[in-house]
Amino acid sequence: MKALASPAAAGAEPGAASPGAASEAAFAEFEQRRRRATINDVARLAKVSKKTVSRVINDSPNVREETRERVNAVIQRLKFRPTPQARSLAFRRSFIISMIYDNPNAQYIVTMQGSVLERLRGAGIELVVHPCDRASPDFLKGLRDFIEVQRPLGVIILPPLSENVDLLALMEEYETPFVRITSHPGDPGSALAQGHQVVSKDRPSCRAAAEHLIRLGHRRIGFISGPAGYASTVERTAGFFEGLKAAGVELPAEYRLDGAYTFDSGYRAACKLLALPQRPTAIFASNDEMATGVYRAALEKGLKIPGDLSLVGFDDSPIASWISPPLTTVRMAIPDMGRAAADCLLGEADERLVELESSLVVRGSTSPPAGD
């Protein structure tokens, strides 16, 4: 990239003929020591002070271009890499980013971890995972200890923990940059509006799910929500009913049941729905795991999907495409969200609020209702 691309150019002149370039002898002497280069080695061989090397490492603007190049040349030649241990001590911040979560599904977690790491690679920053149990009595204490002792560069908080204001207050207290991953931006001025936010816009896609079912001809539609108190529950519900309302479809109260994002809750809700005198011809389950429970219930009732019952889920988990028939569902842009979250923490985000749309994925579990 730079003018001094050739290693030889760095300190090629024997006899110190070129000012500011170390002698080959000095380099040779370094080679002897068979140790990793430190900032001192670089400083000595580049004939500058440690501080200047430090400035180069940290992209300080206050370095003459010529100096910077000379230092960089030595850095490359010595394969110098600053150690995060020492930097952490001096910076009073560890070179780690932490991911804190309670209980999302495994695929969500792993995809998120992977996409965050995609951005962290090469930045010399590692990802520390911190699952926890918000029901535990020392949930906050554990987190406090962690933040206080580790002092991570930043923290990524996954839902539903990202809606926990006590946790956010903790981050503020320790002045730890954080990103909330959520499905609804915090109201301006509220605690939930602090820090960075990466939000999955689920309303439009859930609305699309409703419209999809209605377009197919469904009017009696069952709805299974997520657990109370989750932003995702609110958003998915709002989006879906938005779609129904726009089409002028009203849902009797008994078509609307509460779930808990678990297989069992989906199964039980479906059993109730399918036992209704006028059973729904379609069901929207607020996540795939519950939708899987609906498959079970339908099978037990002898109902064919999608012929007798159309079904839409949410998550596009692997099981959605593996189950038969494959499940029409909503896919969040998890990899984009992970990358965006990392960018926020790396200071490479333009805005403090990133919104990403999720999208409806139509598969075989939805069709026009059987004429009845």
Add this chain to the structure above:
Amino acid sequence: MKALASPAAAGAEPGAASPGAASEAAFAEFEQRRRRATINDVARLAKVSKKTVSRVINDSPNVREETRERVNAVIQRLKFRPTPQARSLAFRRSFIISMIYDNPNAQYIVTMQGSVLERLRGAGIELVVHPCDRASPDFLKGLRDFIEVQRPLGVIILPPLSENVDLLALMEEYETPFVRITSHPGDPGSALAQGHQVVSKDRPSCRAAAEHLIRLGHRRIGFISGPAGYASTVERTAGFFEGLKAAGVELPAEYRLDGAYTFDSGYRAACKLLALPQRPTAIFASNDEMATGVYRAALEKGLKIPGDLSLVGFDDSPIASWISPPLTTVRMAIPDMGRAAADCLLGEADERLVELESSLVVRGSTSPPAGD
């Protein structure tokens, strides 16, 4: 735990009446400074040298019990916690344990992370995750950089990476303690026998799977293997055929197909098996994802599981209990493996080789074959 449990006992005597106990004034002065306590604060208030405090922190035996108690009392009173950043610099090792893996399924990864963390909690050691792509050209380079720069306390390597000898050589090179998670102990003396090993004994459970099918009356059994070169493939295959052989059941070559642990490979293999003139009455798929592909193939052929086709998988992933009928499968003791791996790295393992049995979980996907 100790005699000086009460904080007041630590330095209660005003006027330095008690030798070796700091004055209340000194403590009060510390309180003023509203900073986290350092080893210096502890040393000063406990009237010992930093080194002695360090010895206490690190459980050195060379400390008089009385001194240790005095120091501990001050530590508690000051809520002193040594910072890993400084210790890392001095120890030349980060207080992190790293989990390295390529591509196991999400549930496996998350369960493993969780169980390892269970043991790490309270030890002041964090878990850094390091997924990577062994097909990438700079796979090893990336890992080398990571180990060289981060210097983790230890590394946990998940299969199939745990069978990569280049990776193991890297760990040896950097003298980094590691645990291999695998399904077959390395031959003594081989590269695979180095480091710690936590192995899942899958032969007995796979043998049990075969015996289970045979006991139900199956004789024409299809087998879908994992990808070539995986220890897990070898072990599951060996176990299953052990069971067949013990019962005197021979499998024609066409009943035995290669899979790749993916849904598609399971589906394709099943299609072939079910198209055989004498189709098998049962199939063992070497993991649940492939088994799910078999469900699909069976459904397309109009074959009922388990009536027309019995099916056994491996992993006991969530989908195994959600799919209909629920899948008979083999469950590895992943949480135990994770805890064992952490113990190895924490130096709390008795042996360098820990073996854990997996177990057959019988569900609804297996039954006697329909009389034909």
Add this chain to the structure above:
DNA sequence: TTGTAGGCGTTATCAG
């Protein structure tokens, strides 16, 4: 059993 002196590798302060 305990302490002193020095180092781990980097960044901050502040003068020039």
Add this chain to the structure above:
DNA sequence: CTGATAACGCCTACAA
């Protein structure tokens, strides 16, 4: 724009 000097908080060697 650059550098000397002092942190950062803990540990190791070597003494006592």
